[in-house]
Amino acid sequence: MTVNPTTPLQPVKPAGTRKRIMIVCPSLGFGGAETQIIVTAIGMKARGHEVAIYLLSTEKDRADEVRAAGVTLWEDNRNSRLDLPLLQRLRRVVRDWKPDLIHGYLFDGNLYARLAGMGRKVPVLSAERSSDYALRPAQTVAHLASRWRSDGVVANSWAGAALAKQMYPSLKNHIHVTWNGIDVAEVQRRAAAASGMRETLGIPEQAKVACFVGMVKPDKDFLLAVETTRALLQQADTPWHVIFVGAPIYQFMTYAAGGAAEMDSYAEQVEAAFATLPLQQNVHRLGNSKQVIELMAQSDVFFSTSVREGFPNVVLEAMTAGVPVVSTAYSDIQMILPQPWQVVTERDSHTMAAAIIRAAEDKELAQIQKDWVNQHATLDCAVDALEAVYELYIPRPAGLAS
Structure with a gap:
């Protein structure tokens, strides 16, 4: 079947x-x-x-x-x-x-x-x-x-x-x-009750917020996510803040495994890239959190830069919470996101940033996404x-x- x-x-x-x-x-x-x-x-x-x-x-x-x-x-x-x-x-x-x-x-x-x-x-x-x-x-x-x-x-x-x-x-x-x-009713309940993120992180009301969720590993292409952040921070018209939720995957390894050194090296590259970003106060790295839905719900856009993945639960949660989503192309994502422009086929930070800005300005996208989840997921x-x-x-x- x-x-x-x-x-x-x-x-x-x-x-x-x-x-x-x-x-x-x-x-x-x-x-x-x-x-x-x-x-x-x-x-x-x-x-x-x-x-x-x-x-x-x-x-x-x-x-x-x-x-x-x-x-x-x-x-x-x-x-x-x-x-x-x-x-x-x-x-x-x-x-x-x-x-x-x-x-x-x-x-x-x-x-x-x-x-x-x-x-x-x-x-x-x-x-x-x-x-x-x-x-x-x-x-x-x-x-x-x-x-x-x-x-x-x-x-x-x-x-x-x-x-x-x-x-x-x-x-x-x-x-x-x-x-x-996903449990649509539960996600919507948590999203509706979410509050206080901007005050806690010191994000001004006029600023736009992009949210990224994922463990620090090559599959998520954290380096592209950092460069996309750089492109957003360089926007002159609207101030952007970017929230990162997730920690290096090697922190969860309970035994020595092949690839641990590679993951450690990748995490170091990511740290070095973060260190070169301008406006460091606009970049919020929160580590792992049980409040992912609440954090996404208070953001203007959720974005993903994955190279490979299966069916991304976090994308469904963002869509259900009423948050516009932008993603790179992988797996079935082009069947999931309802508008073709939401999927960026070029792995380019400026193209990603442009799609994120467009998503933040689209007033109808949130409801279109909710309708898709209710029908399919x-x-x-x-x-x-x-x-x-x-x-x-x-x-x-x-x-x-x-």
Whole structure:
């Protein structure tokens, strides 16, 4: 089953039986994949399914909101890329909890989900949350050795599905696209209640505010975001302030991993670029925050400079909060943003800045964006699609087979 990107989903009729779903993922931090795991797990729980999340690391930031929703949560503590004692613990949980289906998320979650399912008659789904990337050598070995245990792949973008077909050649007919979805009412509630940002940061009322959200890593092209900031700060007609929400990704690594030195070096380049910006008082770097929606809602424009990504939750949240969005071209973003000019195909800071200024002046764009989300990317849309995929893989009890 795939989701047509131009047609709203129709609700799936309940199968009449409650499913037991186990999700395996590295952590529950502030990334888009983690946010989607949380909201869909809560959405599946609200539909009457039993949902459990097995974390490969102890997670303090967002565990409470998961447990408050009644979702079972196991927090482990991985010490290496392939932690055999942890794998044994995970396999024991699978044996005792007896899930109807295991769904891995992100590379390590996919790997551990597949290894946990070996020797057990339980369907295993892998996830593809990005596109246009290559695995590292060690990841390639682990993927090739374990991919046979995947029964299907759930991608959150059409670009990701295309990559998945290359990575899982035997599963070409079992690649499913389910776009992300958000709790529209909750985002709008938080956006409506947001206040105080300008006063706290010392931003004058006449100034325009652009907001950028993302971890400091090459995929987000932070260097282009900094140069776009420079171009905005140089505007003579209107003063601009730019808010950055997010921290370097290496701060969340709980074990030594390939690529850590590269991430550290990239973070240093970003710091050096920030140091050369004029009007430093107009640049506000806030680190990670649980108030992303509130910060975006009080901004004039949200912008993204990603090189690669899957389906960006933060873009949906900005659109729902009534904030115009401008983005570089990646993945399915040209299907998501309703006006063609919102997607900048040239990776050029001045072109980005011009589109941001245009978005801030467009009085109709906010409502157009809200209408798109309501039609294509609500939480109900996402849960409907995921339930339909799960139905394809979970055997029906005797007497219910069609």
